[in-house]
Amino acid sequence: MIAAPSPEWFKSSYSGGSGTECVECARVDAGMLVRDSKQRDGAAFAVSGQAWRALIDTLNARVH
Numbered sequence: 001m002i003a004a005p006s007p008e009w010f011k012s013s014y015s016g017g018s019g020t021e022c023v024e025c026a027r028v029d030a031g032m033l034v035r036d037s038k039q040r041d042g043a044a045f046a047v048s049g050q051a052w053r054a055l056i057d058t059l060n061a062r063v064h
Contacts, residue, residue, distance in 0.1 A: 007033055014055075 007026030026044075028031070029064035032052045035044035 009033075009035070011037060 006026055009024040009026045009046040011024050012042050024035050024037045024040075026033040028046070030046065032047045033044045034047060036042060
């Protein structure tokens with residue numbers, strides 16, 4: 001059996017430079033993974049693609 005590739009994690013461009021309040025996300029087939037950037041070996045949670053899109057649309061509506 002071939003192991004799945006490790007997800008490629010990224011931080012938001014809005015994250016502060018101090019490193020104290022960041023989350024990281026990674027795209028996966030089913031949607032997104034989210035984790036605390038200070039605890040990279042800790043737990044991550046999965047968000048479906050549909051739920052992620054709803055979150056982004058809601059945040060964009062509040063910003064604009």
